[in-house]
Amino acid sequence: VTVPRVAAVVGLGLIGGSLARDLAARGVRVLGADRDAAAVRAAMEAGVVAAALGPGLEGVEEADTVVLAVPVSAASALLASAAPRLRGARLVTDAGSTKRGILAAATGAGLGDRFVGGHPLAGDHRAGWDASRAGLFAGARVFLCPAPEAGDRARGLARALWTAVGGVVEEMEADAHDAGLAWRSHLPQAASTALAGALAAAGVPRSALGPGGRDATRLAGSSPEVWSAILMENADHVGDALRHFERWTRALRTALDARDAAAVERMLDAARRWSAE
Amino acid sequence: VTVPRVAAVVGLGLIGGSLARDLAARGVRVLGADRDAAAVRAAMEAGVVAAALGPGLEGVEEADTVVLAVPVSAASALLASAAPRLRGARLVTDAGSTKRGILAAATGAGLGDRFVGGHPLAGDHRAGWDASRAGLFAGARVFLCPAPEAGDRARGLARALWTAVGGVVEEMEADAHDAGLAWRSHLPQAASTALAGALAAAGVPRSALGPGGRDATRLAGSSPEVWSAILMENADHVGDALRHFERWTRALRTALDARDAAAVERMLDAARRWSAE
Numbered sequence: 001v002t003v004p005r006v007a008a009v010v011g012l013g014l015i016g017g018s019l020a021r022d023l024a025a026r027g028v029r030v031l032g033a034d035r036d037a038a039a040v041r042a043a044m045e046a047g048v049v050a051a052a053l054g055p056g057l058e059g060v061e062e063a064d065t066v067v068l069a070v071p072v073s074a075a076s077a078l079l080a081s082a083a084p085r086l087r088g089a090r091l092v093t094d095a096g097s098t099k100r101g102i103l104a105a106a107t108g109a110g111l112g113d114r115f116v117g118g119h120p121l122a123g124d125h126r127a128g129w130d131a132s133r134a135g136l137f138a139g140a141r142v143f144l145c146p147a148p149e150a151g152d153r154a155r156g157l158a159r160a161l162w163t164a165v166g167g168v169v170e171e172m173e174a175d176a177h178d179a180g181l182a183w184r185s186h187l188p189q190a191a192s193t194a195l196a197g198a199l200a201a202a203g204v205p206r207s208a209l210g211p212g213g214r215d216a217t218r219l220a221g222s223s224p225e226v227w228s229a230i231l232m233e234n235a236d237h238v239g240d241a242l243r244h245f246e247r248w249t250r251a252l253r254t255a256l257d258a259r260d261a262a263a264v265e266r267m268l269d270a271a272r273r274w275s276a277e
Numbered sequence: 278v279t280v281p282r283v284a285a286v287v288g289l290g291l292i293g294g295s296l297a298r299d300l301a302a303r304g305v306r307v308l309g310a311d312r313d314a315a316a317v318r319a320a321m322e323a324g325v326v327a328a329a330l331g332p333g334l335e336g337v338e339e340a341d342t343v344v345l346a347v348p349v350s351a352a353s354a355l356l357a358s359a360a361p362r363l364r365g366a367r368l369v370t371d372a373g374s375t376k377r378g379i380l381a382a383a384t385g386a387g388l389g390d391r392f393v394g395g396h397p398l399a400g401d402h403r404a405g406w407d408a409s410r411a412g413l414f415a416g417a418r419v420f421l422c423p424a425p426e427a428g429d430r431a432r433g434l435a436r437a438l439w440t441a442v443g444g445v446v447e448e449m450e451a452d453a454h455d456a457g458l459a460w461r462s463h464l465p466q467a468a469s470t471a472l473a474g475a476l477a478a479a480g481v482p483r484s485a486l487g488p489g490g491r492d493a494t495r496l497a498g499s500s501p502e503v504w505s506a507i508l509m510e511n512a513d514h515v516g517d518a519l520r521h522f523e524r525w526t527r528a529l530r531t532a533l534d535a536r537d538a539a540a541v542e543r544m545l546d547a548a549r550r551w552s553a554e
């Protein structure tokens with residue numbers, strides 16, 4: 001597969017930092033930017049980032065591929081403000097967990113012909129350059145959502161980029177992506193947050209939980225900034241998923257209130273069968 | 278610390294099997310029983326169980342300590358049916374996640390003077406003899422709830438038993454235990470079950486989840502038999518905890534419906550602060 005000659009990675013956190021590591025290891029010249037100057041310094045000292053971009057992405061014109069790896073709302077704002085500098089790139093992509101907003105922003109900025117949104121299903125509750133590592137995307141599914149105006153060249157480059165770092169790519173429509181992710185990713189995040197919030201309000205510290213409870217609340221440690229942007233952008237689909245989840249929670253509680261052992265066991269059974277599939 | 282000379286372990290699953298391994302390793306003669314004959318055979322072949330008890334616990338009279346490591350409802354029934362054979366034991370204990378029911382059963386069976394309920398905070402979603410292992414209780418907190426009539430000798434033996442296998446024991450009242458566990462253990466189990474149930478109903482397979490989502494639903498793979506008994510026995514306290522959790526979930530969803538970014542971030546923040554404590 002073709003790798004970029006020069007790639008700019010904006011945001012050197014878990015996702016951007018890991019991608020920068022993998023690209024540099026494949027001989028790509030990587031330009032880097034991060035609002036945290038220490039992250040850029042660390043990435044340069046590690047030999048991953050060859051040169052730093054300016055605060056307004058000055059220098060990004062050298063890159064044939066530009067990857068935005070910042071929270072989804074920041075990525076949309078960046079496309080609008082830096083559009084003039086991005087018109088020479090052959091591919092502009094991102095790594096956000098929602099895709100409708102960023103595609104609309106790319107089209108609005110006149111970059112739709114070269115924009116293919118990306119979403120690697122990698123990463124966890126950790127964040128920042130220090131959490132980044134080589135090989136993060138090996139075997140990971142990567143959803144690609146091309147802007148409606150995106151050409152074959154940009155689509156091919158996006159596939160090549162993520163395939164080069166080990167991703168298994170799959171193209172889909174942005175709305176189908178966001179609806180699916182609301183269930184498979186955003187609902188578990190919201191449920192874990194609500195569980196942690198309820199425990200915090202009740203004065204139960206995390207240290208009081210067993211290993212299972214710590215697993216159930218692990219996602220609650222995720223970045224509030226990253227996740228409020230995701231949940232807000234996907235509020236319609238996440239709201240639907242949460243309404244279904246609320247019905248399930250209420251049904252279980254109602255069965256307990258009624259001391260209906262058969263109903264309780266039926267629900268535990270359904271959950272276990274799903275777990276074992 | 279004093280270990281029993283002869284201990285009977287009824288139920289050779291994750292908890293009972295692990296306790297039997299640790300006791301046998303400390304020179305205790307272990308008598309074993311399990312409704313699954315293969316588990317008893319495996320425990321004897323492993324040199325852990327020296328002799329099998331009969332289906333009505335025939336032979337248990339030889340044991341000075343009897344540990345019931347079966348689901349909480351089964352443990353209560355067993356105390357009633359096997360009481361005549363247990364009157365010679367110096368300590369009868371259990372390992373269930375709820376304590377009010379078993380203490381009432383012990384008192385009802387006339388065994389209160391020698392009954393000290395136990396609850397090791399160990400174990401996870403796995404189950405059965407094959408999941409048992411030496412050292413499971415090393416460093417684990419173990420709650421002890423003596424029956425009101427329990428004498429100092431039984432209390433001392435219970436502390437010695439769990440301390441011998443590495444547990445850190447703590448005595449408490451049964452109602453305080455059950456109220457606390459509703460939050461720290463039973464609520465996470467119920468939330469994980471509801472999340473898995475909602476995903477199952479929506480047709481989202483577990484394989485579609487990322488690592489965080491798989492963590493959040495891990496407890497849903499627990500034994501329905503074990504957990505329906507726990508949730509039913511503690512239905513009042515678990516119902517209260519679930520009602521608080523429902524309010525938190527609804528508040529998050531309502532903030533999303535209203536596109537209230539500040540409220541969403543505030544909730545994510547509260548959950549993260551709790552996680553980092």
